[in-house]
Amino acid sequence: MSNPVLEREFIGILRTRRAFAMQVGAAMTFAILILLRWPSDGQVDLSGIQAQQMFQLFGYGLTAVIVLFVPAFPATTLVRERRQGTLALLLNSPLEPYRIYWGKLAGVLGFVSLPVLMSLPAAMACYAMGGLSLQHDLLALYSVMAIACLQYAALGLWVGSLARTADSSLRITYGLVFFMTIVVLGPYQFFQGKPWEWLVTASLWLRSVSPLPALMEIFGHRDAGSGGLMSPTGNLMRYAITAGIITAGFALHTLLRLTPKIFDRARSPGVITEDRSKAQQWFRRFVFLVDPQRRSGLIGPWTNPVMVKEFRSRRFGRSSWMLRLIALCAVTSLGLTYTSTAGTMDWGVETIGGMMVVLQVTLIILLIPGLAAGLISSERETGSWTLLQMTPLSTSQILRGKLLSVTWTVSLILLATLPGYLVMVAIEPALTRQIYYVLACLLLMAVFAVVFSAAVGSFFRQAAPATVTAYASLVALCGGTMLVWLGRDSTFDHSTVESLLAFNPMAAALAIMEVPGFARYQLFPQAWWFISAAIAVSLVTLASQTWRLSRPR
Amino acid sequence: MGPADPVVVIEGLTKRYGEFTALDDLSISLNRGQILGFIGPNGAGKTTTIKILVGQLRPTSGTARIAGADCVRDAAKIKWLVGYMPDTFGGYENMRVREYLDFFGAAYKIARPQRQSRIDEVMEIAGATYMRDRYLESLSHGMKQRVAIARTLLHDPEVLILDEPANGLDPQARIEMRAILLRLAEAGKTLIVTSHILPELSRICDTVAIMSHGRLRAFGTLKEIMQTVSQQRSIEVQLVSANRIAAAAELIQQQLSAHEEVTRSPAEATIRFRTAQSEEQLAQILALLIAAGIPVVQFRELQSDLEDTFLSITREPDEPPLADEEESRTAGPRSDAPVGNAAEVG
Ligand SMILES: Nc1ncnc2c1ncn2[C@@H]1O[C@H](COP(=O)(O)OP(=O)(O)OP(=O)(O)O)[C@@H](O)[C@H]1O
Ligand SMILES: [Mg+2]
Numbered sequence: 001m002s003n004p005v006l007e008r009e010f011i012g013i014l015r016t017r018r019a020f021a022m023q024v025g026a027a028m029t030f031a032i033l034i035l036l037r038w039p040s041d042g043q044v045d046l047s048g049i050q051a052q053q054m055f056q057l058f059g060y061g062l063t064a065v066i067v068l069f070v071p072a073f074p075a076t077t078l079v080r081e082r083r084q085g086t087l088a089l090l091l092n093s094p095l096e097p098y099r100i101y102w103g104k105l106a107g108v109l110g111f112v113s114l115p116v117l118m119s120l121p122a123a124m125a126c127y128a129m130g131g132l133s134l135q136h137d138l139l140a141l142y143s144v145m146a147i148a149c150l151q152y153a154a155l156g157l158w159v160g161s162l163a164r165t166a167d168s169s170l171r172i173t174y175g176l177v178f179f180m181t182i183v184v185l186g187p188y189q190f191f192q193g194k195p196w197e198w199l200v201t202a203s204l205w206l207r208s209v210s211p212l213p214a215l216m217e218i219f220g221h222r223d224a225g226s227g228g229l230m231s232p233t234g235n236l237m238r239y240a241i242t243a244g245i246i247t248a249g250f251a252l253h254t255l256l257r258l259t260p261k262i263f264d265r266a267r268s269p270g271v272i273t274e275d276r277s278k279a280q281q282w283f284r285r286f287v288f289l290v291d292p293q294r295r296s297g298l299i300g301p302w303t304n305p306v307m308v309k310e311f312r313s314r315r316f317g318r319s320s321w322m323l324r325l326i327a328l329c330a331v332t333s334l335g336l337t338y339t340s341t342a343g344t345m346d347w348g349v350e351t352i353g354g355m356m357v358v359l360q361v362t363l364i365i366l367l368i369p370g371l372a373a374g375l376i377s378s379e380r381e382t383g384s385w386t387l388l389q390m391t392p393l394s395t396s397q398i399l400r401g402k403l404l405s406v407t408w409t410v411s412l413i414l415l416a417t418l419p420g421y422l423v424m425v426a427i428e429p430a431l432t433r434q435i436y437y438v439l440a441c442l443l444l445m446a447v448f449a450v451v452f453s454a455a456v457g458s459f460f461r462q463a464a465p466a467t468v469t470a471y472a473s474l475v476a477l478c479g480g481t482m483l484v485w486l487g488r489d490s491t492f493d494h495s496t497v498e499s500l501l502a503f504n505p506m507a508a509a510l511a512i513m514e515v516p517g518f519a520r521y522q523l524f525p526q527a528w529w530f531i532s533a534a535i536a537v538s539l540v541t542l543a544s545q546t547w548r549l550s551r552p553r
Numbered sequence: 554m555g556p557a558d559p560v561v562v563i564e565g566l567t568k569r570y571g572e573f574t575a576l577d578d579l580s581i582s583l584n585r586g587q588i589l590g591f592i593g594p595n596g597a598g599k600t601t602t603i604k605i606l607v608g609q610l611r612p613t614s615g616t617a618r619i620a621g622a623d624c625v626r627d628a629a630k631i632k633w634l635v636g637y638m639p640d641t642f643g644g645y646e647n648m649r650v651r652e653y654l655d656f657f658g659a660a661y662k663i664a665r666p667q668r669q670s671r672i673d674e675v676m677e678i679a680g681a682t683y684m685r686d687r688y689l690e691s692l693s694h695g696m697k698q699r700v701a702i703a704r705t706l707l708h709d710p711e712v713l714i715l716d717e718p719a720n721g722l723d724p725q726a727r728i729e730m731r732a733i734l735l736r737l738a739e740a741g742k743t744l745i746v747t748s749h750i751l752p753e754l755s756r757i758c759d760t761v762a763i764m765s766h767g768r769l770r771a772f773g774t775l776k777e778i779m780q781t782v783s784q785q786r787s788i789e790v791q792l793v794s795a796n797r798i799a800a801a802a803e804l805i806q807q808q809l810s811a812h813e814e815v816t817r818s819p820a821e822a823t824i825r826f827r828t829a830q831s832e833e834q835l836a837q838i839l840a841l842l843i844a845a846g847i848p849v850v851q852f853r854e855l856q857s858d859l860e861d862t863f864l865s866i867t868r869e870p871d872e873p874p875l876a877d878e879e880e881s882r883t884a885g886p887r888s889d890a891p892v893g894n895a896a897e898v899g
Pocket of ligand 1: 570573574575593594595596602749
């Protein structure tokens with residue numbers, strides 16, 4: 001039976017230029033990965049070690065592609081349909097909700113199966129080198145990939161059915177993907193080998209929400225990070241079960257939401273605190289330090305109006321939300337540092353420092369593209385760009401206000417993570433210099449993320465594709481180069497890894513922190529040159545593109 | 554420039570997109586305090602003209618000046634002179650009406666002490682005062698239009714250019730919108746207002762420009778336009794029954810010139826036709842009908858209304874006329890205007 005939703009989704013996605021670029025990109029990546037390691041003398045060692053190494057690299061590459069790209073499409077499709085009003089038409093048509101859902105899901109899966117298919121020739125090349133088992137290696141890898149695709153597609157659709165805007169949907173989806181892939185591994189690291197049996201079991205199952213343990217088992221990396229303890233087998237099975245349950249849960253809840261009720265969302269009438277009773281006013285003053293419903297003051301004479309507008313029109317830009325976010329960051333950073341000093345773990349300051357760097361970079365990547373990529377594209381989407389152009393504000397004022405609004409937000413949040421570093425300096429004064437360097441690195445990274453996302457966004461007419469592109473590029477930069485790091489020593493030699501890592505500010509920060517595995521790379525000062533050059537190029541692109549957009553056509 | 558000089562002067566304005574001409578050699582001028590109704594069907598070139606006027610589009614050739622400022626070269630001056638309301642609202646999320654107006658007030662560099670009173674003032678004019686604390690996304694379409702008007706007025710511009718301000722408004726809101734526009738014109742503003750529908754604006758406009766397919770079809774006061782179009786009159790002949798309707802239509806057709814079309818509606822037992830013939834000739838037709846023994850109940854001229862005028866002006870000469878399914882044509886390759894209730898299709 002044909003499904004019109006599926007047909008439109010699949011064919012529709014396939015037709016976009018973005019999709020074509022992705023296909024080509026995926027195929028090229030795999031080809032390059034394999035070519036890099038193809039034995040130059042046409043001989044293969046019989047032990048199969050080489051094939052194993054290549055297979056690992058290939059497997060992690062494939063995982064990265066799936067984790068980074070799969071969630072973007074399902075996360076935006078429902079939100080966009082709802083905002084364009086086409087979802088209302090679909091729900092009013094005689095199509096049953098489950099067929100709409102299936103159409104969407106299958107459309108996304110069909111689409112993401114293409115890059116996976118692109119990887120098949122490369123997988124076959126690995127296999128041809130010998131030493132790999134079709135069933136235990138290749139089949140297992142592709143099963144995990146298939147489950148992961150399903151899991152992330154269902155997750156994206158679920159978030160998309162709840163979110164209000166495409167970019168908040170993307171932000172939440174990628175946040176959850178990060179949580180479901182990396183963060184869930186944490187508790188088990190902590191509890192393993194401890195005597196509390198049920199906690200260990202629970203954390204073991206929690207861990208299997210992520211595809212990584214299963215992958216490590218396939219690649220024979222099972223014991224990495226287990227601190228010398230044997231980690232249990234059966235990860236693949238456990239992952240299949242947990243992912244299956246989670247996917248079903250997401251699918252069910254999304255299906256339940258696919259009724260016309262999805263539109264029945266009360267829009268806040270905007271009762272203002274000043275109009276409430278005196279008692280309520282006092283109560284609110286007490287509960288909210290900064291009451292979001294208070295009537296806001298007029299824009300002051302020395303502030304850039306565009307900046308104030310950006311803050312106000314952002315849901316999390318209001319001071320009440322900013323305060324919460326900043327508090328959360330401060331607590332997390334202090335908590336991490338405290339953990340290291342309290343000695344509950346033998347992790348050492350470097351590892352804690354490394355974790356903080358990774359967390360901060362994650363924060364940067366999660367926050368900034370959503371904020372910066374829509375700066376210009378969302379104005380073009382709603383038509384308010386024309387209105388801005390009609391005001392006497394100059395292009396540079398507009399641009400400055402927009403960039404400032406993002407920079408302030410990000411700096412405040414990053415500042416909130418500083419106390420953790422301060423504690424670290426207090427414990428190990430010798431680290432002071434290193435920490436300065438790390439902070440400089442993170443600052444440059446943040447500036448780059450802002451300018452780059454804004455520049456990418458200025459080429460789009462709509463906020464959603466702009467945000468996806470900015471996300472994907474940043475994630476590819478920070479996550480993609482890490483793939484090469486994973487293949488250090490075995491697949492890639494020291495100098496290759498070093499020169500590639502220099503493009504990645506996160507790796508640079510980790511190297512300064514002397515985090516295990518990064519300490520031996522000399523990434524300075526090249527890393528700073530690269531990132532400064534990238535910032536300059538992005539800035540010029542952004543400025544010229546904005547200038548172009550503000551000319552009459 | 555003196556007060557009697559035209560405020561808006563457009564000369565030979567042309568805009569081409571590749572081969573396609575969206576606007577073809579438009580010339581009009583407009584005096585202070587006047588309301589210009591800019592009317593035409595979809596794709597006529599109204600928005601294109603307006604965008605050139607406010608400096609959003611560059612004309613292929615021709616010039617446009619507002620209060621002496623050239624729309625291409627003096628873009629900065631134009632921003633102060635013109636209040637522009639595009640056909641999209643252009644709202645921001647999570648913003649209250651007052652904050653929205655505050656932003657644009659600040660963008661127009663209205664000093665903070667004056668801004669609050671200015672915002673109150675424009676909300677009062679646009680009838681939007683009661684919405685000031687509401688979030689933009691919770692407003693209905695009509696409410697948004699009012700906020701948009703308020704925003705357009707913030708910097709007290711001399712010329713207001715409104716792209717379909719009444720679009721999507723209910724009849725009551727349309728009346729209120731017209732009242733707002735009239736008040737603005739009385740306050741000395743010059744207004745350019747677009748619409749698809751002529752009657753919509755006919756009551757308030759001093760001047761009407763009717764466009765279609767990028768060309769100006771008629772320009773002047775409403776009265777002048779009606780006169781040039783109304784040389785043709787529509788006649789309706791009502792018979793007692795439809796029995797001899799074919800014979801009657803045949804007879805009438807013989808008296809008209811070949812391109813004047815006769816339509817008959819058997820269900821109503823009426824025949825309608827449009828003609829430029831004189832009163833005497835019409836009397837002749839009636840005499841012939843009666844002589845042929847056809848029982849005529851009524852033979853009367855139909856008042857040609859605004860809709861008819863509009864449609865007859867904007868239709869391209871080679872377009873087929875609109876016709877009711879009910880009505881079957883007797884003769885004539887085409888007519889110059891649709892007749893009777895077919896005109897309501899517009
Ligand atoms: N960027 C563009 N490229 C090519 N053609 C365009 C472009 N913008 C407008 N047109 C064409 O120019 C013509 C006039 O468009 P315009 O928007 O001025 O019409 P309009 O009178 O405002 O119509 P409506 O009442 O539907 O708003 C249309 O045929 C349209 O297709
Ligand atoms: Mg238009």
